[in-house]
Amino acid sequence: MKFNGCIIGAGAIFKCHADALRAGDNSVLYGVCDIDKEKADKAAEEYKIKAFYSFDEVLKDERVDVVHICTPHYLHYEMIEKAILSGKKVIVEKPPVTDKEELYKIINNGWGDEICVMFQNRTNPCVKKLFEIAKTENIKAIRGFLTWHRDEKYYNSAPWRGTKAFEKGGVLINQAIHTLDIMSVIAGEHESVKATLSNKCLENVIETEDTVDAIIKYKSGTSGVLYATVSYGENSSYFVEFTSDDAIFRYCDSKLYKIKGESVEIITDELTKNGEKAYFGYGHKKAVAQFYDFLASGKGDFISLSSAVNTMKLLFAIYNK
Numbered sequence: 001m002k003f004n005g006c007i008i009g010a011g012a013i014f015k016c017h018a019d020a021l022r023a024g025d026n027s028v029l030y031g032v033c034d035i036d037k038e039k040a041d042k043a044a045e046e047y048k049i050k051a052f053y054s055f056d057e058v059l060k061d062e063r064v065d066v067v068h069i070c071t072p073h074y075l076h077y078e079m080i081e082k083a084i085l086s087g088k089k090v091i092v093e094k095p096p097v098t099d100k101e102e103l104y105k106i107i108n109n110g111w112g113d114e115i116c117v118m119f120q121n122r123t124n125p126c127v128k129k130l131f132e133i134a135k136t137e138n139i140k141a142i143r144g145f146l147t148w149h150r151d152e153k154y155y156n157s158a159p160w161r162g163t164k165a166f167e168k169g170g171v172l173i174n175q176a177i178h179t180l181d182i183m184s185v186i187a188g189e190h191e192s193v194k195a196t197l198s199n200k201c202l203e204n205v206i207e208t209e210d211t212v213d214a215i216i217k218y219k220s221g222t223s224g225v226l227y228a229t230v231s232y233g234e235n236s237s238y239f240v241e242f243t244s245d246d247a248i249f250r251y252c253d254s255k256l257y258k259i260k261g262e263s264v265e266i267i268t269d270e271l272t273k274n275g276e277k278a279y280f281g282y283g284h285k286k287a288v289a290q291f292y293d294f295l296a297s298g299k300g301d302f303i304s305l306s307s308a309v310n311t312m313k314l315l316f317a318i319y320n321k
């Protein structure tokens with residue numbers, strides 16, 4: 001059985017969802033919704049799908065089975081709530097929620113297991129392998145680094161970017177959230193965290209942080225460090241590494257390394273022979289397909305909001321909100 005998906009927000013991430021919906025065995029790209037009529041019409045024309053100009057119209061359409069929430073962060077929770085109460089299934093872009101209150105409303109309403117969250121990096125081959133190894137290792141320490149470049153042009157590309165009211169944070173809630181999520185899947189729930197959020201280079205451009213550093217103590221006893229900035233000169237490959245009793249497992253440059261004494265072994269390699277990422281565009285396709293396959297068969301795993309609760313709790317602890 002196939003399910004009809006409608007993408008809410010025809011912005012930068014729209015294409016990843018549209019292509020994923022088209023590629024899936026159990027999904028149909030049915031519609032797009034944007035309050036900016038021109039954007040909705042352009043996307044609808046390109047993909048030959050139905051255009052909507054308000055979320056309420058989408059919710060009234062009985063042919064829509066799943067809504068893909070791809071709007072600015074401050075709208076995520078209210079759209080999730082409206083969609084579920086209207087009987088729609090939900091895929092929400094990261095961050096699924098923007099504060100603890102919203103997170104607990106989802107948990108207390110029992111919606112966590114039915115909402116899919118777009119932490120698509122979890123489906124990358126190296127990350128999957130890292131998770132698999134982590135299950136059998138005693139992890140002493142874990143660290144994550146993200147050094148990317150976002151400039152004034154990027155922040156001016158949409159009015160919500162870099163604002164406290166609409167983006168609800170900076171590098172942590174937007175770019176480094178994937179790194180934090182990978183660390184949380186591996187190390188579990190945090191016990192305490194000491195962090196600094198700062199704006200080092202973009203003071204006149206954004207209200208939010210361009211840099212975050214955090215020292216984390218997990219309940220398992222693992223110690224963690226996260227460093228992320230969007231004020232680096234380029235977008236370098238992100239880095240996640242853990243040290244176990246056995247070895248160091250390091251994910252960077254699209255490769256997973258096992259380092260033991262002087263031996264450095266590549267366990268998984270996401271690069272093709274041409275140096276291209278084998279998984280380019282793959283994450284969204286894989287994550288969306290998992291969810292629709294689950295809807296069709298009632299079997300299998302998808303990236304549920306419940307599985308991201310530790311990530312979101314740690315994120316809110318770092319923001320102290």
Ligand SMILES: NC(=O)c1ccc[n+]([C@@H]2O[C@H](COP(=O)([O-])OP(=O)(O)OC[C@H]3O[C@@H](n4cnc5c(N)ncnc54)[C@H](O)[C@@H]3O)[C@@H](O)[C@H]2O)c1
Nearest residue numbers: 009010011012013033034035036070071072093094118158
């Ligand atoms: N998973 C990833 O790796 C990834 C990558 C990029 C963006 N994102 C996430 O996707 C979301 C959207 O980001 P973007 O870069 O595409 O933003 P964007 O600003 O390019 O697009 C957002 C769109 O939403 C529309 N919109 C605003 N309010 C609306 C409403 N009430 N109803 C319908 N449409 C509305 C805007 O007009 C705009 O076209 C964010 O949550 C962002 O963090 C995720």
